[in-house]
Structure formats: structure tokens, C-alpha cells
Amino acid sequence: MSCFLSLSRALVLSSCRSRTASWKKTNLLNRFCFYCQASLLVLVSSAAWSLCAADVGDFTPCLHFFYKSWPPKGLDGTPICQRYNNSYCFASLYSRPRRSPWLSGYLYTAPTGKRPKANWKYEPQLAYPEADGNMMPFLPGPMDLKVVESQAVELDYINSTFTRGHLNPSLHHRTKARRSATFTLTNVVPQKTGSNDGPWEFLEQTVNESLSTYCLGEAYIVTGIIPYRGKDPRIKNRVAVPEYMWSAYCCPEYNHSLPEELKDTFPTFAAIGRNDQNSTEEIVPIDQTAKKQFRGYDVRPMSLKTLEMYLKDRFNTVITVFYEQCAEAN
Secondary structure, eight states: OHHHHHHHHHHHHHHTSOGGGHHHHHHHHHHHHHHHHHHHHHHHHHHHHHHHHTTBTOOGGGGGGSGGGOOOBSOOOEEEEEEETTEEEEEEEEETTTTEEEEEEEEOOOOOSOOOOOOOEEOGGGTOTTSOSBOEEOOSSOOOHHHHHHSOOHHHHTTSSOEEEESSOGGGOSSHHHHHHTOBGGGEEEEOHHHHTTHHHHHHHHHHHHHHHHBOSOOEEEEEEEOOSSOOOEETTTEEOOSEEEEEEEOSSBOSOOOGGGGGGSSEEEEEEESOTTSOSSSSOOOTTSOTTTTTOOEEEEOHHHHHHHHHHHHTSOOBOSGGGGGGGO
16 A cells, blocks of 8 residues: 555655656556556465365365355365365365365255266365366376375275265265265265265255255254264275264255154254174164165264254363254244
């Protein structure tokens, strides 16, 4: 600002001089325009750099995916604003040591069309902070070693006994672009087939049906994992496997004419699913009548408060999923 005022005073003084000095005024005006253009270029460049640099390490550009722009509290990790084709699609809290996310937060929209092809992608800024912020597809050939060290890659899941388990599922999005964006390995965890193709898939479908039918406004969903109490097993000695998966939604505006069986599922709902057949039954009991391929991968519906109680017990700290537990909807 002081530079701007100094230039302005110089212009005023120059205008009071004789016409023979008019070239000086013109020169000063040209210099003033040059400084303005240069300053504008710096501002625009800084803004563009900030947009790129903020994709990893800062939730600011994607806070709108959380209720009241308030990400879950209590977990440490690396924030990722998941950007695909220059558009922010959802948010993830990533664990670099685990090479997998703690959670993903997103806005639900009723799906249309078929499930897109699974073209898997990675986050370049986890390896190179100065890289473009868009998620990138895995290409044929050897992988960059920095990328391999920073996150999971396709080889981790090939010939393993685990599937790529979405935290933010493609089923919960309307557009093809948003659905395609969920196919990034920074949004998935190692999940057993019996869970991914069984009770957990049924949970995702049930949530889809409930929200598309009864949620009248925005629906905020956060889905995450619960680690083992001791040392986590890892696929290929690299990617940590969760013992449980959990999910919760907040729908502030909803149709109050709910069926009796759904009255406890609005404005909030939560669930925990087993990812290990041999886990104890304190958190999620086993239905012994379930089909063999799905037995031991049960999902237990529960209140948001109950979910947060289990999270506190496992993480040894208070975990808050939604701002004031989506309280304004009550």
C-alpha cells in the first residue's frame, strides 16, 4: 500500500509540471502499470500455488464435505482434499505409517447409472509436495520409489487375501466423475471379501436407500477404521489391516414421517463392521446363522454416541465425528 501511495503522489506532482516534462509522467504511468501487473501476477500465482499445495496437509479447501465445516476431532493424520479433474470430490485423513486412510468424509448424493470401471489412482503430493494436486492413475511399468514408499500401490493388493475396501463408496455419488474419484488407494483399506461383498455392502446399500428416501437436505457421511489393539497385520508387510470398519451419517433435514424401524436412524446413524472372523464379540457379535462366506463379518448398527464410545476405548482419546453430534437437527 505504501508503494501505491508513493506512486500516486509522484503522479500528482508530475501533473503540475510543464508540458515539456510530460514524457516523465508517461514513463511513470507505464512503470505504475507494470508494477500493478507484476503484483497481480504474484497474487494470482500465489493463489494457484496455494490451491495445489493445500491438497495434502490442509482440509481448508474441502471443509464443506464435513457437517458445519468441522472435520472429526481426536485423530492424528495427514489431511487430503481428494481432487479429481481439478474438482474437489471428498476428504480423507490419511495415515502415512499405515499407508491407508483413517477415515474419509463426503457428501452423499443419490447414485445414477452403472458403477464406473475401477481405474485405480494415487496421490502424488504424498510423495512430492510440490506436485499437481490431482489424483493420478497408475500407469504400466515400474513405479516411482517415492510413491511406493509414501502410500499403497496396486501391487500391494494383487495376490493378497484382501480386497480394496472403499471408505467413501462409489454407490453414494450421483455423477460419474464423483464415483470415479472414489477409486483412489488413499480412500481404501485392506478389507476381507466376506465383509466387502457381504454385510458391509448391505450396509452401504441400506444407507443409500434411507438417505435417498428420507433425507431432505445435505447428508454428511464419515467412514473410517478401527485398528487392532496390538500390532496390526499388514499385507505385503506394508499396508496395515484394520480390525473393524465404521461409518456414520448426519442428515440435519429429514422427513419426520419415518417408519417405526427407522425412527432411531435420523438425524444420525452409525455402525461398526467386523473385518476379522476371529475377533472377539464384545463390539460386534457374530450371527451363527449367516451364510458361511459372510459369517464373522457382521455389521452392528448403533447410535453415534455408542460408536464414539468404542472409538474412545480403542484410540484412548475422545473421538468426535460430527460437530455437536449433528445437534441442530434435533
